[in-house]
Amino acid sequence: SVANLMERRQHEMQENKRLLDKSQRVEAILASMQATGAEQAQLHEVEEMITGPERQQLETLKRNVNK
Numbered sequence: 001s002v003a004n005l006m007e008r009r010q011h012e013m014q015e016n017k018r019l020l021d022k023s024q025r026v027e028a029i030l031a032s033m034q035a036t037g038a039e040q041a042q043l044h045e046v047e048e049m050i051t052g053p054e055r056q057q058l059e060t061l062k063r064n065v066n067k
Contacts, residue, residue, distance in 0.1 A: 009065050016061050026050055
């Protein structure tokens with residue numbers, strides 16, 4: 001059963017690689033902007049690069065991978 005969980009995790013990561021990459025890019029941009037003292041409106045605009053459905057998919061993925 002542990003092997004199945006590991007296989008499932010790998011599958012989920014591969015299936016959602018584009019979304020995970022996008023999330024990491026947005027997080028890196030936000031960190032950089034915060035370090036340079038960007039305005040809240042600018043930060044909010046960057047956060048909106050990830051849509052509501054994408055956020056839900058990321059949360060579901062995180063829950064499934066962390067089992």
